[in-house]
Amino acid sequence: MAPITIGAVAAHFGRDLERSVAKVVGIIESARRDGVDLLVFPDASLGGYIGDLRSPDLTELPPVLATDGPEIAAIIAAAGDMTVCVGYAEVSDDGPDAARSGYNSAVCVSGDGILGTHRKVHQPAGESIAYTAGDRFTAFDTPVGRMGMLIDYDKTFPEAARAVAVDGAHVIAALSAWPASVTDRASRLPADRQSRLFDLYDAARAAENQVVLVSSNQTGVMGSLRFLGQAKIVGPGGEILATTRSKGGMATVTMDVETEITRARKVLHHLAERRPDTYVPAAPTGTGPVAAPQTLPTS
Structure with missing residues (x-):
């Protein structure tokens, strides 16, 4: 496959749905002029994120949208x-009248329509009060290659990225509305412990699976949450190829994804050298409760 230009967006998207859609469309149009082939927006770009992780206000939740509704249709039309x-x-x-707002979701589109979807599986703190959890990780084919998507906290869990990589994804889009620490806030975002973890997870998930990871994130403030930014593209060796740091903007890289992944896997091929039969313990160890292990697909 020929080289492609990848863009990862760091920007603020608030509760005003009409304004959010217009902002997304405007960024798509600008990115097209710059020759971007794959563009990854943050989580909750259409209508914003919840304003409090510990006790979300259920009267101030983001608007819920249908995948076949006019908002997604506008993104498809703009994507070309x-x-x-x-x-x-x-x-x-x-x-729309269900007890929870719906799913925290992501959709991947082109002008031809919907290419793939993902519903956030892992829910931090009180997010389960606002959203229903998803239950699967899958890869899908796109014009820029086979991809998978993760949302926010999903990338904290190695099994999530591994599942889509095992399903053939060479690019993982990690869409986030990732805030600074809510319990130990630093005066400067780069010094915040969540800032360090955000970068660490991005690099680790790319390196351990030898894939390209495209990480987007919200900026600004929503309720009590202050978002980190730090959109970036990470290569299959875990190297950060481009980043916005804590500012808004777009990180871009032009690269031949397949060539870079082939090079990374030439000597050490992590997915091929896995030993799934050894990863499930014969019996739980320790004295605390142990969750049932998940067996990932082997091909």
């Missing part, structure tokens, strides 16, 4: 020949 990933609150399977 680009591949675009964007986060939003998806209406619950039980309808």
Whole structure:
């Protein structure tokens, strides 16, 4: 496959849905002029994120949208020949009047329509009060190659990125609304412990799976949350190829994804050299409760 230009967005998206859609469309149009082929927006770009992780205000939740609704249709129309990933609150399977707002979701589109979807699986703190959890990780084919998506806290868990990599993804889009620490806030964002973890997870998930990871994030403030920014593209060796740091903007890289992954896997091929039969203990050890282990696919 020929080289492609990848863009990772760091920007603020608030509760005003009409303004959010217009902002996303405007960024897509600007990115097209710059020759971007794959563009990854933050989580909750269409209507913003919840304002408090510990006790979300259920009267101030983001608007829930249907995947086949006019907002996603506007993104599809703007995408054209680009591949675009964007986060939003998806209406619950039980309808708009369900107890929770819906799913914290991401959709990947081109001008041809929807290429793939993901519903956030791992929920930190009180997010489960606001959203229903997803239950799977899958890869899908796009014009820029086979991809998978993660949302926010999903990338904290190695099994999440590994699942989509095992399913053939060479690019992982990690869409985030990742805030600074809510319990031990630093005076400067770069010094915040969540800032360090955000970069650490991005690099580790790329390196351990030898894939390209495209990490987007919100900036600014929503309720009590102050978002980190730090959008970036990470190569298959875990090297940060481009980053916005804590500012808003777009990190871009032009690269031949397949060539870089082939080079990374030439001597040490992590996925091929896995030993899944050894990863599940014969019996739980220790005295505390142990969750049932998950067996990932082997091909």
